[in-house]
Amino acid sequence: MRRKVLIGFVIGALSVLPMALQAGSFAGKDTRSLKEAAGGRFLLGVATSPKVLANPVDSALVKRHFQILTPDNCMKPQAVQPSEGAWNFKAADSFADFARKNGLQVTGHCLVWAKDDRTSAWMMEENGAPVSRETMLKRIETHVTKVAKRYADVATMWDVVNEAVADGGGEQILRDSVYSRTTGMDFLVTAFKAARAADPDALLIYNDYGDHNPAKLAKIVTMLKELKRLGAPVDAFGMQGHFQIGEESIKGMRNTIAAMRELGLKVVVSELDIDVIPRNRWWTDGGKHREELAKINPYPDSLPSELQQRLATQYLALFKVFVENSDIIERVSFWNVHDEESWLNNFPWKRVNHPLFFDRQRQPKPAFDAVHKYLSAPENHVRPPSPTP
């Protein structure tokens, strides 16, 4: 894996200049690079699609700043195996080819998405009846093996299982889904073992959101301990990192990192963004605020400068924690390249969002400036001792 990283870095660095010039004058003038500023403390990554990679301005931005790409949708189970045995690798292959051609790495996402609304009907049934445990485990093994082998040359990390833990308080550790109902925790064990067998060098990740909520973190830790006991080869926890403006997330993040340190696991920040139009209330009070929220679209043209500054301050605080803990943080990946691409323009309601480092003109925002400056400062390359939790 280390060799793949080094070769990727050299090719990536050589390719930055000509592409930046091709991509337009702004890119040619601004020679800053986020991955260079990170300087090997962790990999810088981004989730995106073949469509964005086909746009020369966007692909130049990707190559300049990032070392590792996550397919945002095209490698998901429903995309690559829409019905049993009917594989569709067209988009995922083109995504992987872009990475290969440009000396970039891939985080495969995701081999199992443990939610019923993200699972095709065929996976849930067998001859018109609910799928048996044996068949489900076999199907998972087949899927994981096929996909992980196909991209093993370029994927250095895999989100093996996504979002398996139940939200909120309560006793139930695993989210209720066809996977947990049918197999308990065994679907996770099968998926991780198959991923290890198919791509032995890759970092295998359990990926989830909401870990800055202490109740959910406790469940995640319980599940990870149990997986270890059952012999599932989990290497890292993927902290999705979908934050909101004004949210106090630092304490929770430190708790998560400390917990993973104790379990002997690595951490990846897998899906970083900061929603500037807070969305919490979408899920509270049985969804009764949704009609009102769906009308909220406060920044249709641009983000006011006061908010730009708040976004910068919040991102900077996050990156300080990443640097402090860079001995166990392997990667920090944004979820999408620029504000126009962000999934938060559509989720959970349609609005014009501004959660990332690059705006709709693909220009770096104050958040980029602040974090780039911080990462570049030589004094921040010396990691202070990790804080005691």
Ligand code: XIL
């Ligand atoms: C999202 C994509 O960005 C959207 O385009 C799609 O409609 C739904 O999925 N957590 C994950 C990602 O692990 O797979 C999700 O991606 C965002 C939340």
